[in-house]
Amino acid sequence: MKKILAKAYLWLVLVILYAPIVFIAVFSFTEAKSMGNWTGFSMNLYKNLFTGSMQNSAGLLSAVENTLLIALVASLVATLLGTVAAIGIFNMKGRKKQTMQFLLLFVFLHISQGYLTVILAHITFCTPYVVLNVLPKLSQMNPNVYEAALDLGATPFQALRKVLVPALRPGMISGFILSFTMSLDDFAVTFFTRGTIGLDTLSTFIYTDARKGGLTPELKPLMTIIFLVILAVLLVINVRSTKTSKVQ
Amino acid sequence: MNKRSSWALPYFIFLVLFVVMPLLLIVLYSLQDASGHFTFSNITKFFTDKDALSTFALSIEVALENTALCILIGYPAAYILADKSLNKSAVTVVLFILPMWVNALMRTLATAELFNMAGITLGKGTLLFGMCYDYLPFMIYPIYNQLAKMDKSYAEAAQDLGAKPHEVFWKVTMPLSMPGVISGIMMVFMPTVSTFAISEFLTNNKIKLFGTIIQENINNSMWNYGAALALFMLIIIGITTFFQGKGDDETVGGAI
CATH class of the missing domain: 1.10.3720.10 (MetI-like)
Structure with a gap:
């Protein structure tokens, strides 16, 4: 019981901490300029970011x-x-x-x-x-x-x-x-x-x-990419360190 | 052996050049008028400037509330993270620090936008929530570090001697974790007193904090008054570090 409560608390804090980042990520897949405005799914912001066709x-x-x-x-x-x-x-x-x-x-x-x-x-x-x-x-x-x-x-x-x-x-x-x-x-x-x-x-x-x-608006996809890259690096490091500790 | 103390020399010179000199410059600037004559007018101006005084009080209030909020939310989280029976993976710890790698201003803007969407008007409440959210990792990490390296046998000994769980916590675990709490307080309180961009974004410029006023003065080339204001902030922070430094020694000594 204590364990479940503790886990629930940690997850609650994490959800609050990550809410704005998830928010940025979700709205990077739409074209609207302001953040809380959903105008349909689109990859255009990513395209603009990589082709440089943005102001x-x-x-x-x-x-x-x-x-x-x-x-x-x-x-x-x-x-x-x-x-x-x-x-x-x-x-x-x-x-x-x-x-x-x-x-x-x-x-x-x-x-x-x-x-x-x-x-x-x-x-x-x-x-x-x-x-x-x-x-x-x-x-x-x-x-x-x-x-x-x-x-x-x-x-x-x-x-x-x-x-x-x-x-x-x-x-x-x-x-x-x-x-x-x-x-x-x-x-x-x-x-x-x-x-x-x-x-x-x-x-x-x-x-x-x-x-x-x-x-x-292209900052949203940029931030999403940065975040995903760091998350990936973290996961790789973690997998590798658990592997090496198992070998030892 | 003792010769190696001279290894600190390069850093000492660096500190004198980039920390002591700027501090002295702040003092010097605050005691001069725009044409470089000695004056106390910048100091007296602050005490008659109602706007600056109320902002100063508000900034300290917000910083205190934010620090308290961070301890209230962060301590239990750090405690759970450091407890091996409740949390086994180190990844969970890193998950709490990870948001810091996404630019703080961007996160703050997104938080403000979330509030807008939820129909919450931006004001002091949102400012506190947003700041707490920005600085929480700084509170959790040092407390977690302190708790994780703590010798568990103290708590076990207390238990064996008949202390109830809450007594073990308040009389053993809590005092032993104080150095972590103190460095957490320092890492949260100092930046919150002086923050400016975050408060602008989170309240839509409705609430100004002291950092904003200093920045406005410096941006408008009112260097001398800006320096005087910065000096007051320095004094406040200097006082808190002094108390914290003292508390640190006492708790460590008392615990041993």
Whole structure:
């Protein structure tokens, strides 16, 4: 009974969480411009999206490219910077450590043109996620292993690559994924740091579009496709990881 | 060994350049008039600006309500997800984070449209629902993490010592999960105070939050007043992080 109630609760929350996404997906198969308006089944929005026969298709395409590029660069740099910083912070003591962690908190509030400023700003708010994910892995690790590697003749770089990085990898990966997600989804930071050169990510594209009045209808199929791709990737990863755990 | 603390140096320099400097600039801007002279007028303007003051109060109210709502809905969900006897698959956890990969603004627009279709007028209720919906994953994930890595033997020990199930929950599980709740609060409260686009879409511009006012000022080149407003928001958030940081240590210490 308890189990059924628990399951029902989870599903209820999930249904509410997914309602708008399903809504977008359903209305991507009709031609009407506004979202709640069903004018019969049609694949035309998908066709327009792929053939580029829609208004501002170049703008949308470059927005998608920018979003991915910025998210990738920012989360890669953040992972690198954050991991090295986490190792440093972990080895600090007392007051210095506290100051550093206090600074980390303040990054969340940072309000500050072009690619460089957007990427820098994204690195700024992504790095704490990496640091916070790598730190727990460091405290789980036996500190002597690194020293042992050095004693056995490894250069510091070898010890880093062969001992530290493998031990920290799970934290680095979850930090990277979190950074990537936050960067993809960010609107406010991009909006303020992109300047006036007309750099658009998906978020700012959608914002300008919605404020102008009508949302470009082709965004609905685009979002549906993005969602399905991610769902597929998730399922593949899951199937593979259950397979490998069975083998082990 | 101690030498490795210098590894934090690159990030420290980065933080000074891109976090401390902008913060100082905000303070500096808020204490200047448009021509760069020192003045307190931006600060005093805020305290006499009825619109800004009421929006400030409303923003904090909405952020508090949204955070409370997220805990109320998110905690049970995280608890069920972390309980091995109730949920075995890791996929269910990821399902809660997955919506974040569809652009937040797009989801918000769709939510607003759903409300329109259901004939619900956009206002504070829809704003709260929509924000809670946007930020719920940020609450569920840290609580789930904390509960999942928790040592189950504490709860079992309490049970063996004769605690009733609700006592086990309130006296053992709940206090041990506090660090997760606190980071959840931080990840929900901070962005909700400063959000602007979401509130515009969910209320059809009927309700303005503080973030919107700051953005309007900055967009209209009123940098100095905008900076002063941002400074007040910073102070509020700074105070909450201070309390949360304190609470964190206490709960961890108290639990052990």
